[in-house]
Amino acid sequence: MSENTPTPAAPKGKKRLELDPRLAAYKGIWVFVEMERGQVHPVSWELMGEGRKLADVLGVELGAIVLGGDLKQTTTAAETAFTYGADVAYMVADAILTDYRNEPYTKAMTDLVNKYQPEILLLGATTLGRDLAGSVATTLLTGLTADCTELAIDPDNRGLLATRPTFGGSLLCTIQTLNYRPQMATVRPRVMSMPEAQPGRTGRLVTDTLGMNEADIIAKVLSFIPDQDQEKAQLAYANLIVAGGRGMGKAENFQLIWDLAEVLGAEVGGSRPVTHAGWLTADRQIGQSGKTVRPNLYIAAGISGAIQHRVGMEGADVIIAINNDPNAPIFDFATYGIVGDALKILPALTEAFRSRLAVDRRAG
Amino acid sequence: MAEKFDAIIVGAGPAGNAAAYTLAKAGLNILQLERGETPGTKNVQGAILYADALERIIPDFRDDAPLERHIIEQRMWILDDRSFIGSNYRSDEFNSERPNRYTILRAPFDKWFSGKVKEAGGLVICETTVTELIRDGEKVIGVRTDREGGDIYADVVILADGVNSLLATKAGFHKEIEPKNVALAVKEIHFLPEEVVESRFNIKGEEGVVIEIFGSVTHGMVGTAFLYTNRESITLGIGCMVSDFKKGNVAPYTLLEELKNHPAIAPLIEGGEMKEYAAHLIPEGGYKAVPQMYGDGWMLVGDSAGLVNAVHREGSNLAMTSGRLAAETVIALKQANKPCTAANLIRYKDAMDESFVMKDLHKYRELPGILHNNPHFFSVYPELLNRAAHTMLTVDGEDKHSKEKMIRKSFVQRRTLWGLMGDAFRMWRATR
Amino acid sequence: MHIVVCIKQVPDSAQIRVHPVTNTIMRQGVPAIINPFDLYAIEEALHLKDKMGGRVTVLTMGPPQAEDALRKAIAYGVDDVVLLTDRAFAGADTLATSFALAQAIRKIGEATPVDLVFTGKQTIDGDTAQVGPGIAKRLGLQLLTYVSTVDEIDLEQQTITVQRRSEGGVQVIKTRLPALITMLEGTNKIRFASMDDMFRSARFAVPQWNKDRAGIEDVSKIGLKGSPTVVSKVFAPKPKAVKAQMIGADGDTPQAKAAALLDVLTSQHPRLANELGLIAG
Ligand SMILES: Cc1cc2nc3c(=O)[nH]c(=O)nc-3n(C[C@H](O)[C@H](O)[C@H](O)COP(=O)(O)OP(=O)(O)OC[C@H]3O[C@@H](n4cnc5c(N)ncnc54)[C@H](O)[C@@H]3O)c2cc1C
Ligand SMILES: Cc1cc2nc3c(=O)[nH]c(=O)nc-3n(C[C@H](O)[C@H](O)[C@H](O)COP(=O)(O)OP(=O)(O)OC[C@H]3O[C@@H](n4cnc5c(N)ncnc54)[C@H](O)[C@@H]3O)c2cc1C
Numbered sequence A: 001m002s003e004n005t006p007t008p009a010a011p012k013g014k015k016r017l018e019l020d021p022r023l024a025a026y027k028g029i030w031v032f033v034e035m036e037r038g039q040v041h042p043v044s045w046e047l048m049g050e051g052r053k054l055a056d057v058l059g060v061e062l063g064a065i066v067l068g069g070d071l072k073q074t075t076t077a078a079e080t081a082f083t084y085g086a087d088v089a090y091m092v093a094d095a096i097l098t099d100y101r102n103e104p105y106t107k108a109m110t111d112l113v114n115k116y117q118p119e120i121l122l123l124g125a126t127t128l129g130r131d132l133a134g135s136v137a138t139t140l141l142t143g144l145t146a147d148c149t150e151l152a153i154d155p156d157n158r159g160l161l162a163t164r165p166t167f168g169g170s171l172l173c174t175i176q177t178l179n180y181r182p183q184m185a186t187v188r189p190r191v192m193s194m195p196e197a198q199p200g201r202t203g204r205l206v207t208d209t210l211g212m213n214e215a216d217i218i219a220k221v222l223s224f225i226p227d228q229d230q231e232k233a234q235l236a237y238a239n240l241i242v243a244g245g246r247g248m249g250k251a252e253n254f255q256l257i258w259d260l261a262e263v264l265g266a267e268v269g270g271s272r273p274v275t276h277a278g279w280l281t282a283d284r285q286i287g288q289s290g291k292t293v294r295p296n297l298y299i300a301a302g303i304s305g306a307i308q309h310r311v312g313m314e315g316a317d318v319i320i321a322i323n324n325d326p327n328a329p330i331f332d333f334a335t336y337g338i339v340g341d342a343l344k345i346l347p348a349l350t351e352a353f354r355s356r357l358a359v360d361r362r363a364g
Numbered sequence B: 001m002a003e004k005f006d007a008i009i010v011g012a013g014p015a016g017n018a019a020a021y022t023l024a025k026a027g028l029n030i031l032q033l034e035r036g037e038t039p040g041t042k043n044v045q046g047a048i049l050y051a052d053a054l055e056r057i058i059p060d061f062r063d064d065a066p067l068e069r070h071i072i073e074q075r076m077w078i079l080d081d082r083s084f085i086g087s088n089y090r091s092d093e094f095n096s097e098r099p100n101r102y103t104i105l106r107a108p109f110d111k112w113f114s115g116k117v118k119e120a121g122g123l124v125i126c127e128t129t130v131t132e133l134i135r136d137g138e139k140v141i142g143v144r145t146d147r148e149g150g151d152i153y154a155d156v157v158i159l160a161d162g163v164n165s166l167l168a169t170k171a172g173f174h175k176e177i178e179p180k181n182v183a184l185a186v187k188e189i190h191f192l193p194e195e196v197v198e199s200r201f202n203i204k205g206e207e208g209v210v211i212e213i214f215g216s217v218t219h220g221m222v223g224t225a226f227l228y229t230n231r232e233s234i235t236l237g238i239g240c241m242v243s244d245f246k247k248g249n250v251a252p253y254t255l256l257e258e259l260k261n262h263p264a265i266a267p268l269i270e271g272g273e274m275k276e277y278a279a280h281l282i283p284e285g286g287y288k289a290v291p292q293m294y295g296d297g298w299m300l301v302g303d304s305a306g307l308v309n310a311v312h313r314e315g316s317n318l319a320m321t322s323g324r325l326a327a328e329t330v331i332a333l334k335q336a337n338k339p340c341t342a343a344n345l346i347r348y349k350d351a352m353d354e355s356f357v358m359k360d361l362h363k364y365r366e367l368p369g370i371l372h373n374n375p376h377f378f379s380v381y382p383e384l385l386n387r388a389a390h391t392m393l394t395v396d397g398e399d400k401h402s403k404e405k406m407i408r409k410s411f412v413q414r415r416t417l418w419g420l421m422g423d424a425f426r427m428w429r430a431t432r
Numbered sequence C: 001m002h003i004v005v006c007i008k009q010v011p012d013s014a015q016i017r018v019h020p021v022t023n024t025i026m027r028q029g030v031p032a033i034i035n036p037f038d039l040y041a042i043e044e045a046l047h048l049k050d051k052m053g054g055r056v057t058v059l060t061m062g063p064p065q066a067e068d069a070l071r072k073a074i075a076y077g078v079d080d081v082v083l084l085t086d087r088a089f090a091g092a093d094t095l096a097t098s099f100a101l102a103q104a105i106r107k108i109g110e111a112t113p114v115d116l117v118f119t120g121k122q123t124i125d126g127d128t129a130q131v132g133p134g135i136a137k138r139l140g141l142q143l144l145t146y147v148s149t150v151d152e153i154d155l156e157q158q159t160i161t162v163q164r165r166s167e168g169g170v171q172v173i174k175t176r177l178p179a180l181i182t183m184l185e186g187t188n189k190i191r192f193a194s195m196d197d198m199f200r201s202a203r204f205a206v207p208q209w210n211k212d213r214a215g216i217e218d219v220s221k222i223g224l225k226g227s228p229t230v231v232s233k234v235f236a237p238k239p240k241a242v243k244a245q246m247i248g249a250d251g252d253t254p255q256a257k258a259a260a261l262l263d264v265l266t267s268q269h270p271r272l273a274n275e276l277g278l279i280a281g
């Protein structure tokens, strides 16, 4: 996808869409269960939910790929995968896989694919997922569509229709991987919704071996420095977010955002100009080149609602927009809008919440 | 080792490109410096190109220059708050082999022109700002740029750095430009599909339309507005004298907003996607504000010499012509092995005086002053004219003769008969 | 040490327009820039060269106009550039792009062996972050993605130690050269070229390589033919059917608007109100 300019393809003859019979042997949908330091990244379960839907359309099995260094951890992950919809889990547990390293992970994954031949392979578009996906796709010489926002099955040829933003989010394009298998795609965290787990649901566990010695592997992890700022990882998974944009005027005014967030117990985010100006740290940027969020409540103050911001937050259940321009684009997709000066509305909101929540606490 | 050139040209607008191209083509070793990322990035988009001036520099420019549309129709609209009265001139003769006026977008056009400079052998360096002139006594011997090791030398430095040339002011070549001699114009480009542009303006193929707009949109300030059709966009802008903006409390952007919402304009740009809002100064002091254009080792060309014919909104053609004449002066001196002293560069002034540039500016020399002292040109008249038209065109049982009487009366009421006659006389004298 | 940096010329996406009717990109007047993420790669390579000596070659695959991007790279101080340009490359996806670039790097390495390849984290137009890993796999280079710091390079031992971003922390990883690094953004600041470098850049004759010069024989691996992915549809994002419900009227005080909003939240979104601990006012 890097070079080709997505101009709508000329209507293709059906012939091109006909699958090479040799590839028909590829069956089933796989989701990579991303584990780092024993923790499964939630994006894997979001993808499992999506994979389940696709598998049902195709009438095939949904597989989970679990790679890790500790048998207990991988087994737990595989069992959890079943509760999120996997029918089968392919598991490789080997001490070599304790830390993520490109080489052994690529090998483990490509070996599994070559052996069991899935038709679709989905990974989270995290740093790990992107590193692995690019390597696996090149090794297998197949197509990979990054950062998809929508996945569907083409009813005509049972192929994957992977839709992703292009040109900085101004357009969407749907990409197909025709005569290559597996069809690979990555999806960013929070783009798909988290499915409900079904406790007690089980599946088939297939264990495989890595077939490598530590001595074969050149790259060594010398140390791992966990992020200090615990808040960092939390924005994407916050339920309540108060975000500010350039309309807040200056850095000091962001205190109003923090004040409201504190009363609500919410996280704080912002638009790109805000993080660029240093009013917020870069990891709090929401949008196309920042985080995708999906909170229950998103309050946007002084944000115009540009498409690059919108794609990062429109999955929120309730969006409240505060803007002094009645024609601001954000009012086109927010749930509720308040026209007014954010510097005046925010303190009023903070006060209103404080008093009503306070009443609640007293009553409770 | 610092580099040394036959000539350094500061700026890659129409004036600088014309000078650089002419010099490079003649085989001189030249350097052109531009502060923008590419030639044209800092320049206000959307303009009229007058073919003649460019044709004298690059005769076959039509082959590959990025031209938008050639103009086949000129409209002149006088607006009041809700209506406009106007005239049109449209002629199929403008659809000739070599049309005379084109709409262009400055960014691609300047880039193209700069490409021609490079093809001719000129060295062009962008993203580099000239911060001051290097002098040896009175004589300019080079430029200093904002980069490390940035001193560069040349026999002559041609300043084509646009309106409000800081370099020229800093060097004392002219005083800081006065607010009454400079207009501030704001422009926007509205993108629309080609078919929409064509159907809204009743044009086809490469044809284009220009609308000149006067009237209440400038809130009585001295100024005009304009609309040009490009291939798939419309340029819309409005400009007024800076001195007026300083007095009044209307911001340039407000004027543009009002213009866009005017019932005569709004339907023309409806549905367009606005890109690029730009503000730029136009030197409009005319003949009387043109400073000395040459000295020991230096010349001023284009806007930096204040060469704009405000009445006809011509600038780039004056800029290109001055650039060419400056270059030709240098070439002649080189060929004769003469130094670029003030005494020798006076030939540039002579050539300019002989050209249409100074002749036209001279013709309209009184106009800036008159318009400045007679703001009713921009407030009272437009309203009166529109009401007159309305009265005449409303069929309501009143006979035409009485209507004419009413109109005359309204004119005299708002502006005395002497005032009207004086205006007419002054305008006649100023544009004669 | 010989470092190759891959850069791409991209349209400045901030200035891209979409044709409202046909949904195609209107390229007119959209300036082309060096992919911003690639500037971090160029700077890191130059920084290593300053520290350890060696040479930096910048490579791009693109149309002839991509020469502008290379010229800019020269101004920053790189030693050499290669413009890989051929009609046969048109329509390449990441797989075909990485094939062509890998081939060119091989060719570049014939004169002076390549120790390190840099790419940006991702492009702003393709935005896939796949080309870097793709080149590494094709050339058998050690892959180091999302690198924030190059801690150490030992040319004697042919080892490299870097810090790379991973989920939830920073990995310090040591591996062998030759390696490919995709550079994380915000890790350095591109230098301001000196006047001498600007002159060098303006006068530089940029070498253009076609597919033959890059040693590519098999055309089925490049361009449209070598691309497994096919763009089947391009369309504009759906506008949301319903617009925001506006709270409060023009003259209302901020307090009144805030109260009205909380009322709506409690009545229309009981679950959310419950989560917030909000009660009717
Ligand atoms: C490739 C690319 C990637 C991008 N990625 C992102 C991204 O990840 N995230 C992102 O956010 N942007 C991104 N952008 C930038 C995006 O296009 C917009 O420029 C940006 O979102 C605008 O931020 P804003 O809404 O804060 O500022 P503006 O668009 O300037 O809007 C400010 C708003 O505040 C309002 N306002 C002003 N004063 C007040 C007041 N006192 N009270 C209330 N309202 C007020 C104004 O009416 C206006 O609507 C990206 C752009 C590109 C090209
Ligand atoms: C709104 C508006 C509409 C107009 N419409 C028309 C029209 O329709 N037709 C027409 O003919 N004219 C028009 N003009 C006038 C015309 O644009 C100018 O007369 C013309 O651009 C002058 O060319 P120039 O080369 O002298 O200056 P510019 O085009 O201003 O070029 C100066 C260049 O010098 C560079 N520069 C400045 N300082 C430095 C420095 N210190 N170091 C390095 N580089 C520097 C600048 O970046 C710029 O690129 C219009 C002007 C405006 C503002």
Ligand SMILES: Nc1ncnc2c1ncn2[C@@H]1O[C@H](COP(=O)(O)O)[C@@H](O)[C@H]1O
Residues within 6 Å of the ligand: A001, A002, A003, C006, C007, C008, C035, C037, C038, C041, C059, C060, C061, C062, C094, C097, C101, C118, C119, C120, C121, C122, C123, C124, C126, C127, C128, C129, C130, C131, C132
């Ligand atoms: N056409 C190209 N020429 C050179 N390098 C490229 C090209 N396309 C991508 N790259 C490099 O690969 C990186 C990732 O690109 P992408 O996979 O498109 O996100 C970029 O930051 C560049 O360094």
